[in-house]
Amino acid sequence: MSREGLDVQEAVTDAPAATTTAAPARAPLPDTAAVQRQASAARRRRRAGMWALRLLLVVVWLGSWEAAATWWIDPFFYSKPSAIWHRLVEWFDIGTQFGSVWEQILITLEEAVLGFVIGAAAGVVLGVLLGRSRYLADVLAPFIKAANAVPRIVLASLFIIWFGFGLASKVATVVVLVFFAVFFNAFTGAREVDRNLLDNARILGASRLQVLGTIVLPSATSWILSSLHTAFGFALIGAVVGEYAGASKGLGLLISNAQGTFDSAGIYAGMIIITVVALVAEWLLTMLENRLLRWRPSASRSSAEVV
Structure with a gap:
């Protein structure tokens, strides 16, 4: 066979191999902006559905209450939404x-915020x-538990005897309620700090104050902030309880007066105002928490967001 024939045969036999080794065509990359728009639209639809369901539950609850108070139960005792x-x-x-x-709202808020x-x-x-400090904790543990076991309503009465009907007695009642709600979370958060971080900081020569400020407090921040949500509710409760025990102004006085005059609508109205304030x-506390915990991964902050 001639040289030209061999060259033609080699070219023919090599052609399929060349075609089989050709790189496959790449699939087009997804449009990131379109995916984000779809996810955002899905979140908006989910949130709108949640709010619609919430509104429906409120309407059904209030409607059934109004109907029951109109035809079946005595509105003098149970009141009704229209009243x-x-x-x-x-x-x-x-x-x-x-x-x-x-x-009245501002006075109760002043007492609650100060306390x-x-x-x-x-x-x-x-x-x-x-x-x-485990040693101090062991020494003071019985006293803290005993103080926490004292009924708050009794303390509110004592504070009125000690400090009078003014602002001081209400603030003292709020302080007692808020202190224990925050204390136990701060105590647990300080105890749950990663020991490896503490050991590494001490090896690097960090002082006790530096360890406290750079490791302990940041690690306990989420515990402390989570307790503040509950603590402010306790603050409002303490202010209202103190006013209920004896005061000349405040939402607690409105509720106490409504109870004394058998005004059930007034009791519910005071409760609604307190609920809205809370x-x-x-x-506001959620916004503060999200701002303070911005350094943490977003997944850890998502549980604190209010829908």
């Missing part, structure tokens, strides 16, 4: 027997210190 609405309109439009309803700040600060400081405070 509660009229009482709220009356309070915000005309006022209460003790002055403007806004004045909350003092009680939370004391709870964090003492909780972290005892959490890092929800607004919860929203």
